[in-house]
Amino acid sequence: MEFHVSTCTLFIGIVFLFSQTSASSIGPKSHTILITDNNWNKLLKGEWMVEFMAPWCPACQGFKETWESYATWAEDLDINVAVVDVTDNPGLSGRFLVTSLPTIFHVKDGIFRQYQGPRITGDLISFIEDKRWDKVIPVSWWFSPDSLMMSSLSLFFKAAMFIRSLYSTMTDEYGIPEWGCYVIFALATLLCGFILGLIMVFLVDLLLSTRYFAPPQPPKHVPMPTNQVKEEMEKDDESDIVDDTKDVKGIETVRQRNPQVVEN
Incomplete structure (x- = not known):
């Protein structure tokens, strides 16, 4: 009987130690929502606070505990607290034009604003409770993450x-x-x-295809018959003779009227 009780006690102890070891290895449950290139459209609906970070960034590691603490207030503030790993999601760092880490964005109904306040849990909470985000100039539509x-x-x-x-x-x-x-x-x-x-x-x-138009061709020269060519040449000669006669008559007329002017 004693052997049976000790065996049960040992078994319960082993199970307890195993559960404690498993819980410590898993760690506390995170309250943040992981945003990736595939589900970033979730940010377009509702109110969000999003942190852009990288595991290799010392400042991000120092801010991690504060952000996790802030995420526990998400339900009370009626917002969603998310995190983006820019190492695994480089497209989002370009879409949001992230130039430093960590960077925090406030999103409400598809309107994006960058948080520039102190990175303290109390200030982050009052930023939502007191609606301080309303005093921050939103990102212009040209640089909005959902723009072309x-x-x-x-x-x-x-x-x-x-x-x-x-x-x-x-x-x-x-x-x-x-x-x-x-x-x-x-x-x-x-x-x-x-x-x-x-x-x-x-x-x-x-x-934008265009039709091909052939350039205009010069008219073909049609040779005239030989007889017609001779007639045309005779007409030209006769006209020259008549014109010369007219000129001679005109000179004689001028000489008769004023012979001195013509001699000069």
Whole structure:
């Protein structure tokens, strides 16, 4: 009986220690919402406070505990507290034009404002309770994260990170030297430009095609019959003779009227 009781006690102790070890390894549950490139559209509805951070950023690590504490007030403030890892989501750092870390944005019904106040839990809470965000100038529609320009910038950031990861793979895993990577990237750029140029020419020719008009041709010279040519030449000669006669008569008339003037 004693053996049975001690066995049960030992079993309960092992289970308790295992549960405590598991709980400590998992850590406390986070109250923040993770925003990625795939679900960032959630920010367009409701009210949000979003932090942009990176695991390698010392300032972000120092601010992590404050942000987690602020997230526990999310339900009382009726807001959503989120975090964005710019290392895993480079497109969002370009979409929001994040230039420093950590960066905090306030979002309400699709209107974005950057938080510039103290990074203290009390100030973050009063920023929502006292509606201090209403005094902050919102981001213009041109630089709004959901605008066409910022969406294009997001694609450029993704492409840049893809090229960077590809460069690391080529140098670390395949052992390609740096100059070899540059040559490959240069040839790839020329090839992409050539293909895009062909596509643009095809689209222009397809959408703005013009018909070909042949230039006007000069009228063909039709030779006149020989007899007609002779008649035309005789007429020209007769006209010359008549004109000479008229000139002679005119001179004789002038001489008769005023012979001194004509001699002079």
